Amino acid sequence: MPKNLYNSDESTLKTPSFITLIKDKSVSFFIDISNVIEYLKTVMKNLFTKTFEFQEFLKQCYQIGNKSVGLISITGIIVGLVLTIQSRPPLVEFGAVAMLPGMVAISIIREMGPVITALICAGKIGSSMGAELGSMRVTEQIDAMEVSNTNPINFLIIPRVLAATVMIPLLTLYADAIGIFGSWLGINIKDNVSLSLFINQAFSQVEFIDVFPAVIKSFFFGAVIGLVGCYKGYNAGRGTESVGIAANSAVVTSSLLLIIVDLIAVQITDLF
Template sequence: MHYQKQNNLLSKNQIIISIKEKIIAFFIDVANVINYQKSVFKNIFTNTFEFNEFLKQCYQIGNKSVGLISITGIIIGLVLTIQSRPPLVKFGAVGILPGMVAISIIREMGPVITALICAGKIGSSMGAELGSMRVTEQIDAMEVSNTNPINFLVVPRVLAATIMIPILTLYADVIGIFGSWLGVNIKDDVSLTLFIHQAFKNVEFIDLIPALIKSFFFGAVIGMVGCYKGFNAGRGTESVGIAANSAVVTSSLLLIIVDLIAVQITDLL
C-alpha cells in the first residue's frame, strides 16, 4: 500500500513536470518565432536585397506549382458544376449555375485550394531545402563568412511566396471557371462566350479584392513557416523530414485560421 502511494505520487510529479516543460517549450518557441519574424522584416528593408535570388525563387515557385494547380483547378470547376447542377435543375435555376460557380471559385475555393496546394508543394520544399542546409552546416558556414543567411536565404523565399501565391490564385480562378464550362457542356451545349457572360454577370470587382488580399497573407504564411522550420531544423538527418512535414502541417493549419479571420473581416465590411 505504501509503495503504491509512492508510485502514484511519482507519476503525478512526472505529469506535472512534463506539463511545465511543455509550457516552457511553448513560450520558448513563441519567443523564437517573434525574433525570427523581426529579423526577416528587418532584412526586407536593407540595401543588400538579393534581387536575383528573389527572381529565381519566383520562377521556382511558379514552375513547381502551375501544373498541379492547373489539374486541380479544372477538377474543382468540374466537380462544383456537376454537383450543383441537379439541385438547380429541380428549381428551374440552371441559368444561375455559371455565376454561382464563378463566385464560389473567386471568393473562396480558388484562394484556399491554391494556398493549400502551395503549402504542400512549396512549404515542404523550403523546409527540406533549408533543413538540409542546416544539417550540412552550410548556414553555419555563411554565418562564419560574414554572410547574412536570413537576407540571402529567407527573405527572397518569403517575398517570392507572398507575390506568387496571388498570381497563382488568379490563374487557378481562370482554370476553375474553364473547368466549370467543360462541366456544363457534359449535359448542355453552351458556347464559351455565353458561359463567361453568364458567369461574370453577377460577379463584381469587389468580390476579387478580398480574395487577392488574403492570398498575399497566405503566401507570407507559407514562406514564413517553411523557412522557419527549415532554418531551425535539428542537426540529425531525420530532422530534414521533420522540418518538411512540420512546415506543411503548421502552414496548412495557419492558412485555415487566416481564412477564417479574413472571412469574418470581409463579412463585417
C-alpha cells in the first residue's frame, strides 16, 4: 500500500498557543508604535522647511471646509434644538427658564460644538485623506514621486495636516454659532423670544474661560485628524482592499484619539 502522506498526528495547521498569540500581538504593537514615532519625526522635520506647498495648502483648506460645512450646519442646528428641548422642562419646574440660553450656549461652546465638529470631520475628512493617499499608494503614485526626487511628505502630508489644523477651529466656531441659533429656534417653539434678547441672555453667561480652551483643543483635534488620516493612507498596503481598510482605520483611530484628547483637555481645564 502507498505510504500515507497526511499523518493526522502531525498536522501542519496548528492553532497558535495563547503565549504565542500575545507575543505576536505585542511585537506588532511595538512595531506600530515605532512606525508612528518615525512618521511624526519625519513630519515635524519637514514642517519647517522652505519648500512649503502654499497652493496645495489653500486647496486642502477649501476642500475641508466645502465638504464639511453643510453637514455641520444641519448637525449644529439639531444639537441646539435637542439641547434646548431636553433642558427646558426641568428648568420650568424650578422657574429658571431665563437661564436656558446661557446654559445651552456654554454647553455648545465648551463641549458639544468642538467634539461633534471633530467627530464629523473625522468621518468626512479623515476617511477622505485615508482613501485618497491609500489609492495613491496602491497605484504607485507615491513611489513615482519618491523616484523622481519629489518629497511626498512636503506635497501630500504637510498641506493636509496644516489645513485640518487650521480649518477645524473655524468650523468649530461656525458650529457654535449655528448651534446657538438652533437653540433660539427651540426656545421659540414654546415661547416667543426675540433673537437680540436671546443673544444677550446667552452671552451674558459666557466667559473667556469658556471659549479659549475650546478653541485651543479644536486645534489639537484638527492635528489629530490630519495626522491619523495621512498616516493610514500613506502606509496603506498594496492591494485594492487596502484603500477601504485605510479609510475605515483612519475614522476609527482618529475618533478614539479625539475622545482621549478631549478627556485630557477637560482635566487640564478643570485645574484653572
